[in-house]
Amino acid sequence: MAENFQLQGRHGKSRVRVSRVWRRPAAAGGDVIVEWNVAVSIVSDCLPSYTSSDNSAIVATDSIKNTVYVKAKECTEVVSMEEFAVILGRHFTSLYPQVSEATVTIVERPWERVTVDGKPHSHGFKVGVEKHSTEVIVKKSGSLRINSGIQGYSLxxxxxxxxxxxxxxxxxxxxxxxxxxxxxxxxxxxxxxxxxxxxxxxxxxxxxxxxxxxxxxxxxxxxxxxxxxxxxxxxxxxxxxxxxxxxxxxxxxxxxxxxxxxxxxxxxxxxxxxxxxxxxxxxxxxxxxxxxxxxxxxxxxxxxxxx
Ligand SMILES: O=c1[nH]c(=O)c2[nH]c(=O)[nH]c2[nH]1
CATH class of the missing domain: 3.10.270.10 (Urate Oxidase;)
Structure with a gap:
Protein backbone atom coordinates (compact mmCIF):
# COMPACT_ATOMS: atom_id res chain seq x y z
CA MET A 1 0.00 0.00 0.00
CA ALA A 2 1.46 3.35 -1.04
CA GLU A 3 1.79 5.63 1.96
CA ASN A 4 1.34 9.37 1.82
CA PHE A 5 4.82 10.21 2.98
CA GLN A 6 8.02 11.19 1.31
CA LEU A 7 11.06 9.79 3.05
CA GLN A 8 14.61 11.07 2.74
CA GLY A 9 17.35 9.64 4.86
CA ARG A 10 21.09 9.69 5.24
CA HIS A 11 23.48 7.91 7.54
CA GLY A 12 27.15 7.81 8.38
CA LYS A 13 29.69 7.95 11.17
CA SER A 14 30.84 11.01 13.10
CA ARG A 15 33.85 11.70 15.25
CA VAL A 16 36.01 9.12 13.59
CA ARG A 17 39.42 10.08 14.91
CA VAL A 18 42.36 9.07 12.76
CA SER A 19 45.99 10.04 12.79
CA ARG A 20 48.41 9.31 9.93
CA VAL A 21 52.18 9.49 10.08
CA TRP A 22 54.36 9.67 6.97
CA ARG A 23 57.96 8.75 7.79
CA ARG A 24 60.67 10.90 6.22
CA PRO A 25 64.36 11.27 7.00
CA ALA A 26 65.36 14.42 8.89
CA ALA A 27 67.15 15.64 5.75
CA ALA A 28 63.84 15.51 3.86
CA GLY A 29 62.06 17.60 6.50
CA GLY A 30 61.28 14.90 9.06
CA ASP A 31 58.12 12.96 9.86
CA VAL A 32 54.71 14.37 8.97
CA ILE A 33 51.74 13.73 11.26
CA VAL A 34 48.09 14.69 10.96
CA GLU A 35 45.23 14.10 13.38
CA TRP A 36 41.79 14.33 11.85
CA ASN A 37 38.26 14.12 13.22
CA VAL A 38 36.26 12.76 10.31
CA ALA A 39 32.51 12.64 9.74
CA VAL A 40 31.03 10.81 6.77
CA SER A 41 27.39 11.06 5.83
CA ILE A 42 25.99 9.23 2.80
CA VAL A 43 22.75 9.58 0.90
CA SER A 44 21.90 5.99 0.19
CA ASP A 45 18.89 4.25 -1.27
CA CYS A 46 18.09 1.98 1.63
CA LEU A 47 14.56 3.14 2.33
CA PRO A 48 13.29 -0.40 3.13
CA SER A 49 15.50 -0.33 6.20
CA TYR A 50 13.43 2.61 7.50
CA THR A 51 10.03 1.19 6.57
CA SER A 52 10.65 -2.49 7.20
CA SER A 53 13.17 -4.91 8.62
CA ASP A 54 15.06 -5.18 5.33
CA ASN A 55 18.64 -3.98 5.94
CA SER A 56 20.06 -5.50 2.77
CA ALA A 57 21.07 -2.15 1.23
CA ILE A 58 22.68 -0.63 4.31
CA VAL A 59 26.39 0.07 4.26
CA ALA A 60 26.88 -0.19 8.01
CA THR A 61 28.18 2.90 9.78
CA ASP A 62 30.79 0.57 11.27
CA SER A 63 31.99 -0.26 7.75
CA ILE A 64 32.06 3.47 6.97
CA LYS A 65 34.29 4.00 10.01
CA ASN A 66 36.57 1.12 8.99
CA THR A 67 36.91 2.60 5.50
CA VAL A 68 38.41 5.79 6.97
CA TYR A 69 41.29 3.75 8.42
CA VAL A 70 41.73 1.65 5.26
CA LYS A 71 41.97 4.78 3.10
CA ALA A 72 44.38 6.42 5.57
CA LYS A 73 46.56 3.32 5.30
CA GLU A 74 46.40 3.43 1.49
CA CYS A 75 47.57 7.06 1.36
CA THR A 76 51.25 6.27 1.17
CA GLU A 77 52.09 9.84 0.12
CA VAL A 78 51.23 12.92 2.21
CA VAL A 79 47.70 14.12 1.42
CA SER A 80 45.85 17.22 2.49
CA MET A 81 42.57 16.74 4.33
CA GLU A 82 40.68 18.10 1.31
CA GLU A 83 42.24 15.40 -0.89
CA PHE A 84 41.51 12.74 1.72
CA ALA A 85 37.88 13.86 1.91
CA VAL A 86 37.59 13.62 -1.89
CA ILE A 87 39.13 10.13 -1.80
CA LEU A 88 36.54 9.01 0.77
CA GLY A 89 33.64 10.68 -1.05
CA ARG A 90 34.58 9.12 -4.37
CA HIS A 91 35.00 5.73 -2.71
CA PHE A 92 31.49 5.61 -1.26
CA THR A 93 29.77 7.04 -4.34
CA SER A 94 31.57 4.78 -6.81
CA LEU A 95 31.71 1.46 -4.91
CA TYR A 96 28.06 1.30 -3.86
CA PRO A 97 25.30 1.61 -6.50
CA GLN A 98 22.81 2.74 -3.84
CA VAL A 99 24.98 5.66 -2.63
CA SER A 100 24.27 8.83 -4.61
CA GLU A 101 26.11 11.39 -2.50
CA ALA A 102 28.65 11.60 0.29
CA THR A 103 29.51 14.48 2.58
CA VAL A 104 32.86 14.25 4.30
CA THR A 105 33.74 16.74 7.02
CA ILE A 106 37.17 16.86 8.59
CA VAL A 107 38.46 18.98 11.45
CA GLU A 108 42.18 18.92 12.04
CA ARG A 109 43.91 18.95 15.42
CA PRO A 110 46.68 21.41 14.61
CA TRP A 111 49.90 19.58 15.48
CA GLU A 112 52.73 21.93 14.56
CA ARG A 113 56.38 21.01 14.24
CA VAL A 114 58.43 22.39 17.16
CA THR A 115 61.63 24.34 16.78
CA VAL A 116 64.49 23.37 19.10
CA ASP A 117 67.67 25.46 19.19
CA GLY A 118 66.31 27.41 16.22
CA LYS A 119 65.89 24.25 14.11
CA PRO A 120 62.66 22.53 13.03
CA HIS A 121 62.48 19.22 14.89
CA SER A 122 62.39 16.05 12.78
CA HIS A 123 59.70 14.34 14.85
CA GLY A 124 58.55 16.72 17.62
CA PHE A 125 55.17 18.52 17.52
CA LYS A 126 52.99 20.72 19.73
CA VAL A 127 49.34 21.60 19.40
CA GLY A 128 48.55 24.98 17.88
CA VAL A 129 45.35 26.91 18.49
CA GLU A 130 43.35 27.70 15.38
CA LYS A 131 41.83 24.81 13.45
CA HIS A 132 41.58 23.95 9.77
CA SER A 133 38.38 22.25 8.57
CA THR A 134 36.91 21.07 5.33
CA GLU A 135 33.53 19.95 4.06
CA VAL A 136 33.50 18.05 0.78
CA ILE A 137 30.36 16.89 -1.02
CA VAL A 138 30.80 14.32 -3.79
CA LYS A 139 27.98 13.09 -6.03
CA LYS A 140 27.93 9.89 -8.05
CA SER A 141 28.22 11.97 -11.23
CA GLY A 142 31.57 13.24 -9.95
CA SER A 143 30.21 16.68 -9.19
CA LEU A 144 31.95 18.21 -6.28
CA ARG A 145 31.91 20.99 -3.73
CA ILE A 146 34.88 21.80 -1.55
CA ASN A 147 34.63 24.30 1.28
CA SER A 148 37.47 24.81 3.68
CA GLY A 149 37.80 26.98 6.70
CA ILE A 150 39.52 28.14 9.81
CA GLN A 151 38.05 28.31 13.29
CA GLY A 152 39.24 29.85 16.52
CA TYR A 153 41.62 32.34 14.95
CA SER A 154 41.93 34.91 17.77
CA LEU A 155 43.25 38.32 16.72
O1 LIG B 1 32.93 47.79 14.84
C1 LIG B 1 31.84 47.81 15.43
N1 LIG B 1 30.69 47.52 14.73
C2 LIG B 1 29.45 47.53 15.30
O2 LIG B 1 28.44 47.26 14.64
C3 LIG B 1 29.40 47.87 16.67
N2 LIG B 1 28.38 47.99 17.57
C4 LIG B 1 28.94 48.33 18.76
O3 LIG B 1 28.28 48.52 19.82
N3 LIG B 1 30.28 48.45 18.65
C5 LIG B 1 30.61 48.17 17.37
N4 LIG B 1 31.78 48.13 16.72
Missing amino acids: LKTTQSGFEGFVTDRYRLLPDTRERIVATEVTAWWRYPFEHVSQLPSKPFCFTQRYQDVKKVLAETFFGPPDVGVYSPSVQNTLYLMAKEVLTRFPDISSVQLRMPNLHFLPVNLGSKEAPLVKFADDVYLPTDEPHGTIEATLISRPMSKL
Missing part, protein backbone atom coordinates in the same frame (compact mmCIF):
# COMPACT_ATOMS: atom_id res chain seq x y z
CA LEU A 156 43.57 41.55 18.72
CA LYS A 157 45.07 44.98 18.27
CA THR A 158 45.56 47.49 21.06
CA THR A 159 44.98 50.60 18.95
CA GLN A 160 44.20 51.75 15.39
CA SER A 161 40.53 50.97 15.85
CA GLY A 162 37.49 53.16 16.39
CA PHE A 163 33.75 53.28 15.95
CA GLU A 164 31.84 56.53 15.37
CA GLY A 165 28.97 58.06 13.45
CA PHE A 166 26.48 55.23 14.09
CA VAL A 167 22.77 55.65 14.85
CA THR A 168 22.03 58.18 17.57
CA ASP A 169 18.68 57.79 19.31
CA ARG A 170 17.38 57.26 22.83
CA TYR A 171 18.93 53.77 23.00
CA ARG A 172 22.46 54.91 22.27
CA LEU A 173 24.85 55.09 25.22
CA LEU A 174 28.15 54.39 23.45
CA PRO A 175 30.26 57.48 22.71
CA ASP A 176 32.09 57.93 19.44
CA THR A 177 35.66 56.72 19.72
CA ARG A 178 38.76 56.66 17.55
CA GLU A 179 40.73 54.73 20.15
CA ARG A 180 39.79 51.27 21.33
CA ILE A 181 40.98 47.69 21.47
CA VAL A 182 39.53 45.45 18.80
CA ALA A 183 39.54 41.71 19.40
CA THR A 184 37.87 38.88 17.58
CA GLU A 185 37.89 35.14 16.99
CA VAL A 186 37.68 34.71 13.25
CA THR A 187 35.72 31.88 11.69
CA ALA A 188 36.23 31.76 7.94
CA TRP A 189 34.89 29.43 5.27
CA TRP A 190 35.91 29.64 1.64
CA ARG A 191 34.94 27.76 -1.46
CA TYR A 192 37.23 26.27 -4.08
CA PRO A 193 35.99 26.54 -7.66
CA PHE A 194 36.38 22.85 -8.62
CA GLU A 195 32.89 21.62 -9.49
CA HIS A 196 33.78 18.19 -10.80
CA VAL A 197 36.41 15.65 -9.82
CA SER A 198 37.84 16.00 -13.34
CA GLN A 199 38.70 19.65 -12.56
CA LEU A 200 40.91 18.79 -9.61
CA PRO A 201 44.47 19.72 -10.57
CA SER A 202 46.49 16.62 -11.49
CA LYS A 203 49.60 17.77 -9.69
CA PRO A 204 48.65 17.66 -6.03
CA PHE A 205 47.06 21.03 -5.42
CA CYS A 206 48.33 22.18 -2.14
CA PHE A 207 45.16 22.87 -0.19
CA THR A 208 47.27 22.87 2.95
CA GLN A 209 49.48 25.63 1.56
CA ARG A 210 46.39 27.63 0.54
CA TYR A 211 45.09 27.35 4.10
CA GLN A 212 48.36 28.81 5.40
CA ASP A 213 48.19 31.56 2.75
CA VAL A 214 44.62 32.52 3.64
CA LYS A 215 45.48 32.60 7.33
CA LYS A 216 48.40 34.93 6.62
CA VAL A 217 46.40 37.29 4.39
CA LEU A 218 43.57 37.50 6.95
CA ALA A 219 46.01 38.49 9.70
CA GLU A 220 48.04 40.89 7.57
CA THR A 221 44.89 42.72 6.50
CA PHE A 222 43.54 42.83 10.05
CA PHE A 223 46.79 44.22 11.49
CA GLY A 224 48.29 46.36 8.71
CA PRO A 225 52.04 47.04 8.52
CA PRO A 226 54.01 46.10 11.67
CA ASP A 227 55.15 49.60 12.59
CA VAL A 228 52.06 51.73 11.97
CA GLY A 229 49.19 49.28 11.49
CA VAL A 230 46.04 50.34 9.67
CA TYR A 231 43.04 52.22 11.09
CA SER A 232 39.82 50.23 11.39
CA PRO A 233 36.63 52.36 11.40
CA SER A 234 34.49 49.28 12.23
CA VAL A 235 34.70 45.51 12.44
CA GLN A 236 32.42 45.51 9.39
CA ASN A 237 34.93 47.43 7.26
CA THR A 238 37.90 45.34 8.45
CA LEU A 239 35.97 42.13 7.78
CA TYR A 240 35.15 43.31 4.25
CA LEU A 241 38.77 44.24 3.51
CA MET A 242 39.95 40.84 4.80
CA ALA A 243 37.45 38.97 2.62
CA LYS A 244 38.26 41.14 -0.41
CA GLU A 245 41.98 40.55 -0.02
CA VAL A 246 41.46 36.76 0.09
CA LEU A 247 39.44 36.81 -3.15
CA THR A 248 41.84 39.23 -4.84
CA ARG A 249 44.96 37.27 -3.94
CA PHE A 250 43.62 33.79 -4.64
CA PRO A 251 41.74 33.28 -7.90
CA ASP A 252 41.24 29.62 -6.91
CA ILE A 253 38.91 30.77 -4.12
CA SER A 254 35.47 31.72 -5.41
CA SER A 255 33.77 32.94 -2.25
CA VAL A 256 34.58 33.58 1.37
CA GLN A 257 32.42 33.85 4.44
CA LEU A 258 33.77 35.55 7.55
CA ARG A 259 32.30 35.60 11.03
CA MET A 260 34.04 38.02 13.40
CA PRO A 261 32.53 38.43 16.86
CA ASN A 262 33.42 41.77 18.45
CA LEU A 263 34.94 40.69 21.76
CA HIS A 264 34.68 43.81 23.83
CA PHE A 265 37.40 45.24 26.06
CA LEU A 266 35.44 47.59 28.26
CA PRO A 267 37.13 50.70 29.77
CA VAL A 268 37.45 50.36 33.55
CA ASN A 269 36.33 53.39 35.59
CA LEU A 270 35.88 52.81 39.31
CA GLY A 271 34.79 55.26 41.99
CA SER A 272 32.99 58.50 41.37
CA LYS A 273 33.83 61.47 39.17
CA GLU A 274 34.82 63.45 42.24
CA ALA A 275 36.76 60.60 43.87
CA PRO A 276 37.96 58.25 41.14
CA LEU A 277 39.64 55.00 42.23
CA VAL A 278 40.56 53.90 38.73
CA LYS A 279 40.22 56.46 35.95
CA PHE A 280 40.41 54.97 32.47
CA ALA A 281 43.28 56.27 30.35
CA ASP A 282 43.38 53.63 27.56
CA ASP A 283 45.14 51.30 29.97
CA VAL A 284 42.93 49.08 32.17
CA TYR A 285 40.11 47.13 30.52
CA LEU A 286 37.55 44.52 31.44
CA PRO A 287 37.72 41.87 28.71
CA THR A 288 34.42 40.12 28.06
CA ASP A 289 32.87 37.88 25.49
CA GLU A 290 29.41 37.96 27.04
CA PRO A 291 27.60 39.65 25.45
CA HIS A 292 29.57 40.16 22.24
CA GLY A 293 28.83 41.74 18.88
CA THR A 294 28.23 39.35 15.97
CA ILE A 295 29.39 40.53 12.59
CA GLU A 296 29.47 38.34 9.51
CA ALA A 297 29.41 38.62 5.75
CA THR A 298 29.91 36.57 2.60
CA LEU A 299 31.84 37.89 -0.38
CA ILE A 300 31.52 36.16 -3.74
CA SER A 301 33.76 36.65 -6.78
CA ARG A 302 31.92 37.86 -9.84
CA PRO A 303 32.79 35.64 -12.79
CA MET A 304 35.06 37.58 -15.20
CA SER A 305 32.90 39.16 -17.89
CA LYS A 306 33.51 37.63 -21.29
CA LEU A 307 34.71 40.39 -23.60
